[in-house]
Amino acid sequence: MTDTATPITLPVIDISNARDPTVGKAMLDAAAKYGFLYVNSRGTDFTAEDVDHAFGLSRKFFASPAQEKETCRITPNNRGWSGMHTETLDPEHQRTGDFKEAMNFGDFKDGKAQQPLPPSLAPHETEIHDFAALCNKTCTRILNLLALGLEMPEDFFTTRHDPSTGPTGSILRYLYYPSIFSPATASYKHDTDVRAGAHSDYGSITLLFQRPGQPGLEILTPDGSWAPVPIEPGTNPDNAAVADKDPFPPILVNIGDLLSYWTDGLLKSTVHRVVFPLTEQRSPNPRDRYTLVYFCHPVDSTELVPVPSEIVAGHRARTGGVAAGEDRVGFGGGAGNLELGKRPLTAQEHLESRLAATYGFKKE
Ligand SMILES: O=C(O)CCC(=O)C(=O)O
Ligand SMILES: [Fe+2]
Numbered sequence: 441m442t443d444t445a446t447p448i449t450l451p452v453i454d455i456s457n458a459r460d461p462t463v464g465k466a467m468l469d470a471a472a473k474y475g476f477l478y479v480n481s482r483g484t485d486f487t488a489e490d491v492d493h494a495f496g497l498s499r500k501f502f503a504s505p506a507q508e509k510e511t512c513r514i515t516p517n518n519r520g521w522s523g524m525h526t527e528t529l530d531p532e533h534q535r536t537g538d539f540k541e542a543m544n545f546g547d548f549k550d551g552k553a554q555q556p557l558p559p560s561l562a563p564h565e566t567e568i569h570d571f572a573a574l575c576n577k578t579c580t581r582i583l584n585l586l587a588l589g590l591e592m593p594e595d596f597f598t599t600r601h602d603p604s605t606g607p608t609g610s611i612l613r614y615l616y617y618p619s620i621f622s623p624a625t626a627s628y629k630h631d632t633d634v635r636a637g638a639h640s641d642y643g644s645i646t647l648l649f650q651r652p653g654q655p656g657l658e659i660l661t662p663d664g665s666w667a668p669v670p671i672e673p674g675t676n677p678d679n680a681a682v683a684d685k686d687p688f689p690p691i692l693v694n695i696g697d698l699l700s701y702w703t704d705g706l707l708k709s710t711v712h713r714v715v716f717p718l719t720e721q722r723s724p725n726p727r728d729r730y731t732l733v734y735f736c737h738p739v740d741s742t743e744l745v746p747v748p749s750e751i752v753a754g755h756r757a758r759t760g761g762v763a764a765g766e767d768r769v770g771f772g773g774g775a776g777n778l779e780l781g782k783r784p785l786t787a788q789e790h791l792e793s794r795l796a797a798t799y800g801f802k803k804e
Contacts, residue, residue, distance in 0.1 A: 638660065
């Protein structure tokens with residue numbers, strides 16, 4: 441099924457003018473329909489060199505000796521390195537942990553990491569910080585456009601995502617999924633195992649940088665089937681060609697649980713996963729997959745008050761808000777259904793509740 445499914449067609453949006461309401465509408469439509477969209481790399485703050493360099497650091501880190509990675513093993517604050525099979529994103533359906541390694545960076549303070557960096561990365565602290573800052577800048581454009589699309593004050597989200605005003609839950613993540621030829625994947629069973637289990641993201645928005653010829657991401661469509669997401673829109677997922685005019689493949693953007701909750705489910709937090717496409721398994725030259733992910737979160741203390749948007753209010757009136765009847769914190773009700781006399785959740789509380797729901801069972 442994974443391999444015969446038709447790739448999904450998602451809009452590619454140019455965000456070079458982040459103050460254009462027409463672009464805001466296009467972004468809102470995609471966020472409400474699919475929860476996923478592409479951002480054309482030409483309209484962002486990144487050069488091809490910025491992105492290549494970040495992928496280079498990621499490769500250098502994952503190729504470094506395990507003893508070195510051990511010095512920065514992941515801690516309960518979600519920062520650091522997690523090894524092969526350490527994370528299980530969909531424990532109900534996975535017999536084994538994800539076939540991936542990851543390295544998470546939390547907020548920097550005055551350009552300094554607030555976590556141990558291994559020898560392979562310590563000399564590159566400034567570069568890692570600068571890349572995370574560019575990611576945040578691109579998220580600011582996207583959040584501005586979403587606010588415009590929702591016809592609310594355009595700085596409503598951006599002022600609440602400004603890391604200079606306080607700590608945030610934002611994470612820059614390097615990901616490495618070894619190829620099917622790697623000893624690390626010897627036990628992989630197609631149609632049983634996954635490189636990353638089905639999940640939704642927790643924050644406001646996520647940026648995903650992919651490399652040509654390293655496919656694997658799929659999203660769950662409303663009819664319950666999995667659709668591959670091409671790296672180059674309009675091409676086959678494993679077509680390695682990059683359009684000449686674009687500095688690097690478009691950035692894939694998706695809505696996370698927090699922004700879905702905040703907008704009463706109008707913006708969709710879509711479930712996704714990473715697999716080995718069958719074409720990749722049959723390929724004479726299967727490739728490792730490297731991705732860079734930026735999970736953008738509001739400042740921790742942000743109160744998730746109802747958003748001042750008539751469009752969200754209309755959606756709430758029609759549907760009752762996000763997943764009515766769901767009693768899991770962070771899903772049920774939506775921010776607009778705040779009970780009288782109750783205070784709103786903060787961004788930090790929302791994140792903690794989602795982490796507890798995902799990892800709570802294996803904490804002991
Ligand atoms: O690496 C990818 O393609 C997706 C990663 C992802 O969905 C995640 O880390 O939340
Ligand atoms: Fe994800």
